Amino acid sequence: MEDEEERFRRKIGPGSHEVRLHSLSSTRRPLKSWTPAAVFASFVVIVLCGSVVSWLDIFVFPGISSRQMITAKGGQGEPPQKMEFPLNCTNSSTVPQTCPKNYPTKHEPEESYAVVCPEYFRWIHEDLRPWKSMGITREMMERTKNIAHFRLVIKNGKAYIEHYKRPFQTRDLGTIWGILQLLRLYPGKVPDLELMFYCNDRPMIMKNHYQGPNAGSPPPLFHYCGNETSLDILFPDWSFWGWHEVNIRTWTNTYQAIKEKAKEMEWKDRIPYAYWKGNPGVSANRQGLMTCNATEEHDWNARLYVQNWAAESREGFKESRLEDQCIHRYKIFVEGKAWSVSDKYILACDSTTLLIEPVYHDFFLRGMLPMEHYWPVRLNNKCRDIKFAVEWGNNHIKEAQAIGERGSRFLGENLKMKYVYDYMLHLLVEYVKLLKFTPEVPVGATEYCAEAMACPVGGLFRANMEDSMVKSPSESLPCALPPPYDPRELQGFMERKRNYTRLLEELGG
Incomplete structure (x- = not known):
């Protein structure tokens, strides 16, 4: 499997990949008598049959229905025939694979409305809140260069990558592929940006390092997961576009x-x-x-x-x-x-x-x-x-x-997947609003495109790329980002979660 990944990386493009692929690893106590079981059953029935949708409409989105449509633009007549731009490989060992220049750089969808995004999109505001008042400087971003796996630069709708080190398996490549599909789905809508991305398991930016009167500002780092003690900015993980090392489509x-x-x-x-x-x-x-x-x-x-x-x-x-x-x-x-x-x-x-x-x-x-x-x-x-x-x-x-x-x-x-891409888009747009510097393509960064990644490789890696490749710009608008949580509202949401656990503690022992 190491040889296979080395081949993938060698074909896909240059970069500093120092770290080799990790091998795939891989007395009976009576329960308390739960005499309140009937009460618990009734409680769960209430939860099941209660107004969950109404709560989402009223509690989660005050004044905005989860089914509400937001008009964006008008339009009449029949929509034009949809044009597709499939993978365009040279299929030649002597001709280098180039990035095609015929994909649209801008696109206005025919549909004139956008649905409100799912409730979890509101966490975008929470993840970016640490930088809301101060913004993000280049110096802050560069402080994560020693731990990030790659730098992503998007300039004029094109993606450039500066690799620093190799993560476990091909997580970085799967993530980059997903970003390329976002650019194809919403051409012209992803603003110029620069960010650092970390691909391994545990969060890296800890809150307690940036608390107190003499604490500095936290550096922004994009990552797949977080916890209550971290400040990593959450991004969809690579496996949405497949995980070929473990045979997942x-x-x-x-x-x-x-x-x-x-x-x-x-x-x-x-x-x-x-x-x-x-x-x-x-x-x-x-x-x-x-x-x-x-x-x-x-x-x-x-x-x-x-x-x-x-x-x-x-x-x-x-x-x-x-x-x-x-x-x-x-x-x-x-x-x-x-x-x-x-x-x-x-x-x-x-x-x-x-x-x-x-x-x-x-x-x-x-x-x-x-x-x-x-x-x-x-x-x-x-x-x-x-x-x-x-x-x-x-x-x-x-x-x-x-x-x-x-x-x-x-x-x-x-x-x-439409919502996965919408989450990525809204997160990046909101992130760019905080930048206090102009994104630049660093010397030595590599331009990435779908053809440069998918054409040189085969097997399930290639099949997953072809299956997930966006062939046309979206004919629907991105969903509408809901507003941030009011502090009391967020507290109520988290308290509701804790209440269920407390009830189980009382009944289950």
Whole structure:
């Protein structure tokens, strides 16, 4: 696999890649009697049948309905025939691959309205809030050069990359590919910018380093995840455009495959236990989860399996197809070294997700609610909480099934690729508003385009690129970015999440 990645990088283009590819790693205690179970069941029914949509319309978007349309421009008559710009490869070993010059640099969509973006877009304002009053200077940005994996410059609609070091696998290349597709989807709408991007697991910019009267201003760093103690700016991860090292297709293909496979077995007919399969060696939390597996002495209603990715790679990934893992009523999500891209794959299956209390979050998970989209499990009480959740769900099938279905539907409606690109666009536009310097292409940076990346490579890497390639500018406007949270509103949103967990503590022991 090292040789394969070296070939990909050598063909795709130059850059400083010092770091080699990492190998793929990979007494029974009675429950408390939950006499308030009937009360809890009634409570969950209220949650299931209550005015969730009304709350989103009134509490989350005061004065703005989540179904509201915003008029942007008028237009009459039949729209022109859509023009497509597929991958244009020279297919020659002697002629260097060049970036085509015929793709539109500007485009005005025919549709005259924009829907309001999903609620989680409001976190864009929160992620950028640390720089709202002071702005972002070049000096602030350059302070992350020693930890960033690459610098992205967008100038006149073209993308330039300055590589610093290599991340795990090809995360940087997957992220760059996604940015190129954003430029193709919305030509002329991504402003000139410069930013630093970090591709590994844990957040790097810690809040406590920039607190106090003598603390300096925090440097901006784009990354895939954050937590309550960090200031990393969250961006969609590389796997939305596929993860060829572990045989995962693009998000669109994977979600569709999971949904189609899930239809083959009704929820009530699935195995009545909680399922997880993964690499437990990457974190203490996952190792702790393995203690919840069934033994002759204990049965916590969990069925847990070790995934050996190195062996899977050798054997053709026959036992790791994500769409084949929806045969249990419950699926467990547990973080890895930090957050894990597996959250969306687990939630996509309409099995009820038992989400072990996360320390980290990605850009969309913050918009999901316990008992509406998933069942929360406490990190320090996971075995007992899993057992309680499974027993409760097996005794309240309709209610438990509804939680799983709503979690999957949330992704289908709010995490379609159009919204992933819209999130990227709004984040970059808001970021540029804070810049106090003029973006410049550094000497030695490489221009990237779809042809330069996809044409030289093959295999699943190439297939994922072709599947996710944007062939035409969007005929619909980006969704409309909702306003920032009012501080009291945000406090109420977070309190609502905590209330569900407190209730489970009272009932589950």
